[in-house]
Amino acid sequence: MELNREENVMLEGGVEKTSSPWRNIWSELVKNKAAMVGLSIIVILILIALFGKYLMPYDPNTGVLAESLQKPSSAHIFGTDEQGRDIFSRIIDGTKISLRVGITAVAIALTAGIIFGSFAGYYGGKIDMYIMRLMDIILAFPSLLLAIAFMSALGKGIDKAIIAISIVTIPEYARIVRGSILSVKENEYVQAAKAIGNNDMGIIFKHILPNVMSPIIVRATLGISTAILETSALGFLGLGIQPPQAEWGSMLGAGRGYFYNAPHIVLFPGIAITITVLAFNLFGDGLRDALDPKLRK
Amino acid sequence: MVKYIIKRLILLIPVLLGVSIMVFVVMHVFQADPASIILGQHATAEQIEKLRQELGLNNPLYVQYWDFLKGALQGDLGSSLITKTPVVKEILSRFPATIELALAAIIIASIFGISIGVISAVKQNSIVDYIGMVFALLGVSMPIFWLGLILIVIFAVQMHLLPVAGRIQIGLEPAHITGFYLIDSLLTGNMASFKSALSHIILPAVALGSYSTAIIARMTRSTMLEIIGQDYIRTARAKGLVEKVVILQHALRNALIPIITVIGLQLGSLLGGAVLTETVFSWPGVGSYTVEAILKSDYPVVQGAVILLAVVFVLVNLAVDLLYAYLDPRIKYS
Amino acid sequence: MLLQVKNLKTQFKVKGGVVNAVDGVDFEIDRGEVVSIVGESGSGKSVTSLSIMGLIPNPPGKVIDGEILFKGEDLLKKTKKELQNIRGNEISMIFQEPMTSLNPVFTIGKQISEALIKHKNMSREEALKKSIEMLELVGIPSPEKRVKDYPHQLSGGMRQRVMIAMALACGPELLIADEPTTALDVTIQAQILDLMLKLKDKLGTSILLITHDLGVVAEVSDRVVVMYCGKVVEKGTVMEIFERPLHPYTEGLLLSIPRVDEKHDKLFMIPGVVPNPLNMPKGCAFADRCHRCEEICKKEVPPLVEYEGRQVRCFRYLNHKEGKV
Amino acid sequence: GCGKGTQTGSKKPKTLIYAQGADPRGLDPAYVDDGESAKIIVNVYEGLVKYKPNSTEIEPSLATEWTVSPDGKEYTFKLRQGVKFHDGTPFNADAVVFSVERQLPPKATDDMPYASFTFGPVEKVQKVDDYTVKFILKQPYTPFLANLAMSLAAPIVSPAAVQKYGDKFIENPVGTGPFKFVKWDKGQSVTLAKNEDYWGEKAKVDTVVFKITKENSVRASELITGSVDIIDGVDPNDIKKLEDNKIQIFKGKGMNINYMAFNTSRAPFNDPKLREAVSHAIDRDELVKYLYQGYASVANTYLPDFIPGYNDKVQPYKYDVEKAKALLKEAGKENLEIKMITYSNPRPYNPVNGQKLAEAVQNYLAKVGIKATIEVYPWTEYKQKAAQGEGDILFYGWVGDNGDADNFLSLLDSNEIKSSLNAAKYSNPKVDELLAKARRLPNGEERNNVYKEIQEILAVDAPWLPISNAMDMAAYSPKVKGFTLHPTGAVYLKDVDKE
Amino acid sequence: MEALLEVVNLKKYFPVESGFLKKSVEYVKAVDDVSFKIYRGETLGLVGESGCGKSTTGRMLVNLLKPTSGEVRFEGKDITKLKGAEEREFRKNIQIIFQDPYASLNPRMTVGDIIAEPIKINRLAKGEEVEKRVLKLLEYVGLASYHRNRYPHEFSGGQRQRVGIARALAVNPKLIVCDEPVSALDVSIQAQVLNLLDDLQKEFKLTYLFIAHGLNVVKHVSDRVGVMYLGKLVEIGDADSLYDNPLHPYTKALLSAIPVPDPAKKRERIILSGDVPSPLNPPEGCRFHTRCQSCMEICKKKEPELKDVGQNHRVACHLY
Ligand SMILES: Nc1ncnc2c1ncn2[C@@H]1O[C@H](COP(=O)(O)OP(=O)(O)OP(=O)(O)O)[C@@H](O)[C@H]1O
Ligand SMILES: Nc1ncnc2c1ncn2[C@@H]1O[C@H](COP(=O)(O)OP(=O)(O)OP(=O)(O)O)[C@@H](O)[C@H]1O
Ligand SMILES: [Mg+2]
Numbered sequence A: 001m002e003l004n005r006e007e008n009v010m011l012e013g014g015v016e017k018t019s020s021p022w023r024n025i026w027s028e029l030v031k032n033k034a035a036m037v038g039l040s041i042i043v044i045l046i047l048i049a050l051f052g053k054y055l056m057p058y059d060p061n062t063g064v065l066a067e068s069l070q071k072p073s074s075a076h077i078f079g080t081d082e083q084g085r086d087i088f089s090r091i092i093d094g095t096k097i098s099l100r101v102g103i104t105a106v107a108i109a110l111t112a113g114i115i116f117g118s119f120a121g122y123y124g125g126k127i128d129m130y131i132m133r134l135m136d137i138i139l140a141f142p143s144l145l146l147a148i149a150f151m152s153a154l155g156k157g158i159d160k161a162i163i164a165i166s167i168v169t170i171p172e173y174a175r176i177v178r179g180s181i182l183s184v185k186e187n188e189y190v191q192a193a194k195a196i197g198n199n200d201m202g203i204i205f206k207h208i209l210p211n212v213m214s215p216i217i218v219r220a221t222l223g224i225s226t227a228i229l230e231t232s233a234l235g236f237l238g239l240g241i242q243p244p245q246a247e248w249g250s251m252l253g254a255g256r257g258y259f260y261n262a263p264h265i266v267l268f269p270g271i272a273i274t275i276t277v278l279a280f281n282l283f284g285d286g287l288r289d290a291l292d293p294k295l296r297k
Numbered sequence B: 001m002v003k004y005i006i007k008r009l010i011l012l013i014p015v016l017l018g019v020s021i022m023v024f025v026v027m028h029v030f031q032a033d034p035a036s037i038i039l040g041q042h043a044t045a046e047q048i049e050k051l052r053q054e055l056g057l058n059n060p061l062y063v064q065y066w067d068f069l070k071g072a073l074q075g076d077l078g079s080s081l082i083t084k085t086p087v088v089k090e091i092l093s094r095f096p097a098t099i100e101l102a103l104a105a106i107i108i109a110s111i112f113g114i115s116i117g118v119i120s121a122v123k124q125n126s127i128v129d130y131i132g133m134v135f136a137l138l139g140v141s142m143p144i145f146w147l148g149l150i151l152i153v154i155f156a157v158q159m160h161l162l163p164v165a166g167r168i169q170i171g172l173e174p175a176h177i178t179g180f181y182l183i184d185s186l187l188t189g190n191m192a193s194f195k196s197a198l199s200h201i202i203l204p205a206v207a208l209g210s211y212s213t214a215i216i217a218r219m220t221r222s223t224m225l226e227i228i229g230q231d232y233i234r235t236a237r238a239k240g241l242v243e244k245v246v247i248l249q250h251a252l253r254n255a256l257i258p259i260i261t262v263i264g265l266q267l268g269s270l271l272g273g274a275v276l277t278e279t280v281f282s283w284p285g286v287g288s289y290t291v292e293a294i295l296k297s298d299y300p301v302v303q304g305a306v307i308l309l310a311v312v313f314v315l316v317n318l319a320v321d322l323l324y325a326y327l328d329p330r331i332k333y334s
Numbered sequence C: 001m002l003l004q005v006k007n008l009k010t011q012f013k014v015k016g017g018v019v020n021a022v023d024g025v026d027f028e029i030d031r032g033e034v035v036s037i038v039g040e041s042g043s044g045k046s047v048t049s050l051s052i053m054g055l056i057p058n059p060p061g062k063v064i065d066g067e068i069l070f071k072g073e074d075l076l077k078k079t080k081k082e083l084q085n086i087r088g089n090e091i092s093m094i095f096q097e098p099m100t101s102l103n104p105v106f107t108i109g110k111q112i113s114e115a116l117i118k119h120k121n122m123s124r125e126e127a128l129k130k131s132i133e134m135l136e137l138v139g140i141p142s143p144e145k146r147v148k149d150y151p152h153q154l155s156g157g158m159r160q161r162v163m164i165a166m167a168l169a170c171g172p173e174l175l176i177a178d179e180p181t182t183a184l185d186v187t188i189q190a191q192i193l194d195l196m197l198k199l200k201d202k203l204g205t206s207i208l209l210i211t212h213d214l215g216v217v218a219e220v221s222d223r224v225v226v227m228y229c230g231k232v233v234e235k236g237t238v239m240e241i242f243e244r245p246l247h248p249y250t251e252g253l254l255l256s257i258p259r260v261d262e263k264h265d266k267l268f269m270i271p272g273v274v275p276n277p278l279n280m281p282k283g284c285a286f287a288d289r290c291h292r293c294e295e296i297c298k299k300e301v302p303p304l305v306e307y308e309g310r311q312v313r314c315f316r317y318l319n320h321k322e323g324k325v
Numbered sequence D: 001g002c003g004k005g006t007q008t009g010s011k012k013p014k015t016l017i018y019a020q021g022a023d024p025r026g027l028d029p030a031y032v033d034d035g036e037s038a039k040i041i042v043n044v045y046e047g048l049v050k051y052k053p054n055s056t057e058i059e060p061s062l063a064t065e066w067t068v069s070p071d072g073k074e075y076t077f078k079l080r081q082g083v084k085f086h087d088g089t090p091f092n093a094d095a096v097v098f099s100v101e102r103q104l105p106p107k108a109t110d111d112m113p114y115a116s117f118t119f120g121p122v123e124k125v126q127k128v129d130d131y132t133v134k135f136i137l138k139q140p141y142t143p144f145l146a147n148l149a150m151s152l153a154a155p156i157v158s159p160a161a162v163q164k165y166g167d168k169f170i171e172n173p174v175g176t177g178p179f180k181f182v183k184w185d186k187g188q189s190v191t192l193a194k195n196e197d198y199w200g201e202k203a204k205v206d207t208v209v210f211k212i213t214k215e216n217s218v219r220a221s222e223l224i225t226g227s228v229d230i231i232d233g234v235d236p237n238d239i240k241k242l243e244d245n246k247i248q249i250f251k252g253k254g255m256n257i258n259y260m261a262f263n264t265s266r267a268p269f270n271d272p273k274l275r276e277a278v279s280h281a282i283d284r285d286e287l288v289k290y291l292y293q294g295y296a297s298v299a300n301t302y303l304p305d306f307i308p309g310y311n312d313k314v315q316p317y318k319y320d321v322e323k324a325k326a327l328l329k330e331a332g333k334e335n336l337e338i339k340m341i342t343y344s345n346p347r348p349y350n351p352v353n354g355q356k357l358a359e360a361v362q363n364y365l366a367k368v369g370i371k372a373t374i375e376v377y378p379w380t381e382y383k384q385k386a387a388q389g390e391g392d393i394l395f396y397g398w399v400g401d402n403g404d405a406d407n408f409l410s411l412l413d414s415n416e417i418k419s420s421l422n423a424a425k426y427s428n429p430k431v432d433e434l435l436a437k438a439r440r441l442p443n444g445e446e447r448n449n450v451y452k453e454i455q456e457i458l459a460v461d462a463p464w465l466p467i468s469n470a471m472d473m474a475a476y477s478p479k480v481k482g483f484t485l486h487p488t489g490a491v492y493l494k495d496v497d498k499e
Numbered sequence E: 001m002e003a004l005l006e007v008v009n010l011k012k013y014f015p016v017e018s019g020f021l022k023k024s025v026e027y028v029k030a031v032d033d034v035s036f037k038i039y040r041g042e043t044l045g046l047v048g049e050s051g052c053g054k055s056t057t058g059r060m061l062v063n064l065l066k067p068t069s070g071e072v073r074f075e076g077k078d079i080t081k082l083k084g085a086e087e088r089e090f091r092k093n094i095q096i097i098f099q100d101p102y103a104s105l106n107p108r109m110t111v112g113d114i115i116a117e118p119i120k121i122n123r124l125a126k127g128e129e130v131e132k133r134v135l136k137l138l139e140y141v142g143l144a145s146y147h148r149n150r151y152p153h154e155f156s157g158g159q160r161q162r163v164g165i166a167r168a169l170a171v172n173p174k175l176i177v178c179d180e181p182v183s184a185l186d187v188s189i190q191a192q193v194l195n196l197l198d199d200l201q202k203e204f205k206l207t208y209l210f211i212a213h214g215l216n217v218v219k220h221v222s223d224r225v226g227v228m229y230l231g232k233l234v235e236i237g238d239a240d241s242l243y244d245n246p247l248h249p250y251t252k253a254l255l256s257a258i259p260v261p262d263p264a265k266k267r268e269r270i271i272l273s274g275d276v277p278s279p280l281n282p283p284e285g286c287r288f289h290t291r292c293q294s295c296m297e298i299c300k301k302k303e304p305e306l307k308d309v310g311q312n313h314r315v316a317c318h319l320y
């Protein structure tokens, strides 16, 4: 065929190997410095969560009361809390829970939000109406109050807190997903997907969702921080972690009375939260860019 | 337009019904027993049982809900178990404070958020941009009560610039007209009150608005970036307009449409999310009052507050939608 | 000469390198003349026009070399402020997309008035009156009512007419029209072109028309500039170009248009695609697609040569001139 | 509030601002049970009798003198004449009868938390003449006089005002006290004004404002910046900062007890051996020194030391890890696993909050090999849980109402298991009997000795581990003169002045 | 000749919700009573201004839209009532190529995946076979095997349109609806795509419905041409007959408006006045009468029928 002549022009680097999309995303991510910083921090955090017990100089849950409220020193690099526990060890120990809270809460809310949002957006009409009214109801509920209310119904414990927090955030994801789907749904490639015989699920999950991920990713990375912070608010009201388990948010809450005479008690968990949140956000932004083949070189 | 508003108000009904059912059920599976709360710690089991009968607490839940709903329809949400005063009165007396704070917070958040966002977008990928965005990220990563205490220490205790807590300096409360101190003091021409109320609201509003500031800044930045690339911005430049006009009039005006959505949502969550800020700054609002009520199992108050907050939330959303129509001539509600 | 563009070079820094979007372009426009620039998508037509307007987004773009002499003065040497005073006043521009080139949140009255208030020191009311006149001029019925409309209330053709009204409001000496009809229907396109020509005659404005539709070019222009990959490959009067195209690209372009009045089985086709702007071939950019390609074409960039009083960028004519053919 | 502006000849009205941690529940003494309400109520109302400054002894107030019948069942009061309520109506025997009768059956309602506590022993109250009232008790009840000095239930209200305001009297208090009620901005402040017609020595300041500031450290900050004059609920952590800012700290002995209760109704702590073991395992000196930072005293017995009947001979179980381990081993409970429940908020007797105390205890228990879990609840829910019998160890405390030993020690009366006041669910017939006996004995040595005996029994039986008596702390600006906190926690502001 | 597909009285009204609680509904009459046939192996061109209902018609043919009323008979069977498995089976017969090569390819899928998808969904091949088939299709449309790992944005418009064509060919359709497949392309690329379509038609005996508003392009590819205006078919006939002898005033104006790339030929153009009326409330009578230069009284009142004027040529105009 005569048409094949153009290959000569297009050929830039010989025959390419088959490369998986994940490899592409990865190679793109690697190029993004901010994202890599974020990812490195996340990896370190995960390592700490997994192997933290080898790093802890002291038992995080037992303290020597006589050594309470000590300023950072060589013995306790982050100082000690009101029970005389080593804050450094507690921060390391708390990593596990804080990460788990952030990640699972977002994962649950995200999954539910995506399902609700995409059904509402894709099918429209009555389904949309019912789903979005339900979302409105949850949304109209002040979120902290709703979380508290759910927790008092579900009972205590970190798992319940995670569920409560995720339920509260579902509507936000659902709204974002729905909105994006409404705008993507009319695209011709969606029509094309239908024309070649895709069923609704195929269209939603293969063709629409991948194209609405960027706002969702950005929201989700922010959501991780919200979840961590909201756990701390629940902890503040005695609904979060059961003591003596360390968790950053609760450490912050418990330490707030010592603001004047032992500010380090709240400083370090605050920094830990901030760094974690920052890392997820940097990584999220990078991931969004990497997932978009248009931004790839 | 009026029809649209009426329609939206009608849609309020199922939402409120849903909210009330949910809060009712949740509060009633709560373990604490209102009868024993009312009776206090010296009560005997017989007294408690008697009171449970009187209060209808032994009826099936749906009967109780129906009774509650009947009352609610007549504007009666019951009385607080703790203070005996009608819930509606208690909440309404605290509502202006919450709304005033939430509005102040959202105004501050909007001003800062939009400014940071616009500057970041205009100076995309410059150092200013990065600083702006890191600032925004810090805003979402700081716990409110933490930030609140830091603000108090810096601005009130160390620098003596602003008051520590409360709504106004004692003795300067303006005459009660709307319940909003800032407005009431202006209406009565009481400048000393106005100044005091203003200086009291700044710190809590900044603390409460920090999260929203960050969200608004990020949203503004991305929207502005998108809009600056639009054809009509090029058209505006081609007309010879100065850059300031192009950015602030042509671009920002368009960017405001999605930003308003975010602001609306944020305002909604600020109304209920002011709990910790209200606690830290002793702001006499509904949020901290409700949490106290939850902790004391005073659930007529919780139910009332949640329902009222839901009403306000829905109304705020309606206002946002109407604002859309004003900002975006393409949207017409009929 | 109203406008002289000399050796204009505009670059874009993009991920992975530098795109020479406009790479040494020369042409000129006389008063009252219609000059068309044609060429394939991505050949640098819009960048040329934006360079003249001083609207190249910076970063990533930058005019790196050349002169743009407008009434003898180099626009590239003007300050931002001076340029703002020229834009929309002495030179104005119409863009391709009538749907998106108007700001959706302002009334068209406000959008037309803006330039008048800025450049002609008119008051709001005066500007609005003038706007109504302009709308009338471009044939919008009941303009007093229409000034209060928002862009979305108008059809595509009307919006494009509003764009024209806006561009002409200050009575510019040069109107740059970047694909003003591409997005429109044929019947509407005919209306708009008709209108532009009428207004040109009436107001004496020079027009720089950018398009890749050769049909449009044939109907309206006096002279034609053909661009390919950021370079001018051929210039001449409209008759010369259509009757006897010199450059193989121009030739191919003309041949690949399906014509209503002829019927043949297969269309002529320029094979291949435009080279990647980040990865330009060493020699003539068209060499790979050219059916007359010779050895030298792949090695050296051909210069713009005079041939029969016209200019063309092809080695064949260089050789000819030197008497080797 | 820095005083600025030019000083004019006329005296500037003095405003005293007192910051406390919560809104009062209400301002009708019959319907409230919280300290925040009490602090305001004592300044607006008065009872027939009152406590002497800095002690819980009784002195005249609205009654000028009284007699008790020999059988201890009739109390006759002579009332002060010429006293007017703030609404201008006269104070007389009718007012007293009205105030009391509304809290007696049949008028008393369920939501009067202190009615039965205060007037439970009263058979009836009678007007003898306009200025004489007689109370007839069902049986002799010695603490009754102390009850009449309490800030809750006992104060005399204006009958006219109660009738006038009805339901809303709770927000519109009218009494005879040195201050009149002005207004109450919910959640924000309660304002009182000097009662110019007060029968006694008049208040020194013109206006008193009770301001609500929830967070301890924020309240301290307000005092530092001068926007309030007096704060209570001072957090030990803030004291240094306050002192650095030349703030005066008032440290008074608190009429309270902070204790840990064993659930004695079931295993494992129905075994006194185990209670003893645990009691040995906890270093209360260390708790007081570090957790409470020295702003509490170690409680050796079940009463604060200034209450008549306090037994200074009782020896608590000493901190002794080895002993504790040995006792556990003896009981065969070396790997004991228990559940503790506690509350999430600070309490007057435990300023750091229940969770922190529980965590510290958990730590000590771990050292003797007891594995304890902690469940934390908000206060009301916690009380509910405790009443339902959750938890093997509970954390509780008590703030005395009337300064009588009975008020504290009845917490261990088996009759109070039902009402859940007896958190340890402790039941000892001997103790019950002694308590009943003491209630009937007139004040004096004999009665005190009974209480001492009870304390000895309890010290051995150890249903509680008494931990500490928190200091009552307040802080005030150096401009404030004459401020004290009464051991009952009440603040009488009549004699407080501000420069 | 045998009609592969027959369209009978096809209508599509899009409801536009308005009023209180969405009660009253107005309709956009996008396609309003259109009937025509497409014969096996031919190319039927469909021209008309933007918004006149061409795409809507095309989408109803491929069953992407359900018509409000009327029938689409493919090989004698009404496809508008198909459901489930039958519908899926039918989809293989008719495919569609879209106007915008940028918007019609999922930006997050590689070209290989895009082409493989219909094969997998319709289970036309398994495992290795799929890959082979994809390569074959790429070859048909003139792309190289290494292109399959690239993303749509890495291609030029013309190449992208080829991917769209390959995707349509993947299921071996009998009819392809080409919805303005070259409108977004440059002339030089346009020629490549048109030639490709031509080649493929010959090779696979395809039938095309070719939608465009560029009349010269339609003329080049079509055997017969239909002209639509505001939801109505106003003229239909053999391409040569229609172009040489346009009857409807709208067709005339349309033809005259085509810019001819020949400066020497200055023609008399018919410049229509005004814009296309809104399809929400189209004019009474003949829908073109508001812009028609030979408008008569009757045109304002009575809607003209599509009349046969001989030589396979039919027109809806009161002039004839
Ligand atoms: N903002 C920009 N950033 C990077 N590259 C750009 C930018 N604008 C234009 N270019 C590049 O400049 C080259 C010329 O673009 P230009 O828009 O002038 O083409 P054109 O001839 O107007 O094409 P069309 O007919 O599609 O409008 C293209 O390769 C394009 O990628
Ligand atoms: N989903 C829809 N809902 C409402 N109206 C629609 C919808 N799709 C199309 N329309 C309307 O139907 C009419 C016909 O649209 P259609 O897309 O078929 O036109 P077209 O001839 O293909 O135009 P173009 O040349 O611009 O592609 C238009 O007025 C359009 O606004
Ligand atoms: Mg262009």
Ligand SMILES: [Mg+2]
Binding pocket: E054, E055, E056, E179, E180
């Ligand atoms: Mg179409």
Ligand code: NI
Binding pocket: C257, C258, C259, C262, C263, C264, C266, C267, C268, E220
């Ligand atoms: Ni041809």
